[in-house]
Amino acid sequence: MIMNQYEDPLALVDVALFTIQEGRLSLLLATRKNPDEPYCGALALPGGVIHTDEDEDAQAAARRVVRTKLGFDPPYLEQLYTFSGRLRDPRRWSLSVAYYSLVPEGVLAETRIAGLEFVAADSIPQLPFDHNAIADMAIRRLRNKSTYSSLLTFLLPPAFTIPELHAVYEQVTGSATNIAAFRKKVLDEDIIEPTGERRTGGQHRAPDLYRRKGSGVQELKRTI
Amino acid sequence: MIMNQYEDPLALVDVALFTIQEGRLSLLLATRKNPDEPYCGALALPGGVIHTDEDEDAQAAARRVVRTKLGFDPPYLEQLYTFSGRLRDPRRWSLSVAYYSLVPEGVLAETRIAGLEFVAADSIPQLPFDHNAIADMAIRRLRNKSTYSSLLTFLLPPAFTIPELHAVYEQVTGSATNIAAFRKKVLDEDIIEPTGERRTGGQHRAPDLYRRKGSGVQELKRTI
């Protein structure tokens, strides 16, 4: 190991993982289980030390954290911000690359892994470290990016209806909006496309099903 | 020092510092001078190892880097993204928290510090590490944020005219826009305010001077 005249910071990743549970935007918290680490027993954002022997980069480390805690690869994972400082971790000067992740409604409904808990995004309890700051920034980013991208489709199953997307939009942004205007906007943005199917079963007209267009997030441009 | 079973990554900061030089958006590069570090002698983004004994956090480290290389505190400094991986630095697994900074036109004109060089943002040479990726992302962020915030005012002196702001806007976004529409939009966005003075000297009507409103960047909201 090539040395460095300064003590190296502790390098971590933390993940703010969101899903829809019972119609509400929810954040995943995990019980800390390692007795060698601080705040053992407390609920916190899932995270951990970067394993430089196996993780190719920080994104891979975050992916590994989700995979080991939840058992699957997160469909959407984006870097949020890096939190750092001398005092944020009792061990030593630390640096946490924070990510946020979106998981479709229902995927985690049956997952009954011990120590995991979902809390409503608008009533997050007090968390250790600076995890409340991370969660707050993740929600702000999510709210903001929802207004100009196909981000929210990652909170829904592969095929979804416009009313469902509209409900998620209202849940995330916290604002009531006109569904007719929403429909028109989202359709000529060219970020979703009809599957050709409809969802039957309701005692009303069957809504058209759509899927996300393209594999990643689509962002829209502003003018001036 | 509390140990950790994994080798710690090398923790760095890098800064993409922009200013206007001869009417063009320009990026600052610095000659690497430390013979113990890779790419000594090459031009690269100014950066360095985080000093955990003196830097409170990564932002403070980036501020220190700018201060020691340029001799002043950067007026605007924002975290951009964290670049990481096993191979990006020949020393070892590394993690660089990248920042971008904006400095008013003219402030660096007289600065004649050896080893510093400005290059036009649209013709950046090949750089060591993944510094080209950092610079590209910084320019994308700058271009994008310019369209919905008061960010560009940080590339101008404290008092500036609307035509000056418009010229910077066109230079940064690379698009020709209508100055009348630009003026109207920027004025009712409430992000700048008139100083009450005008800039005389030209052989034409003296333009009104404005200043940025508020101390930080102002962002605008989108609708739907």
Place this chain on the structure above:
DNA sequence: TTAATAGTGTCTGTGAGACAATATCAG
């Protein structure tokens, strides 16, 4: 007075948003 740039007023097209009207579904 003239050349040059600053600033203002007017018109138009586009798109968000409200709302009415029509279309389907299950029972």
Place this chain on the structure above:
DNA sequence: CTGATATTGTCTCACAGACACTATTAA
């Protein structure tokens, strides 16, 4: 048929953008 919700069509208002016109300045 009826009660529900989905989808489409129409109108209005706000605003970006184009452009013409007026206002100032120094020489």
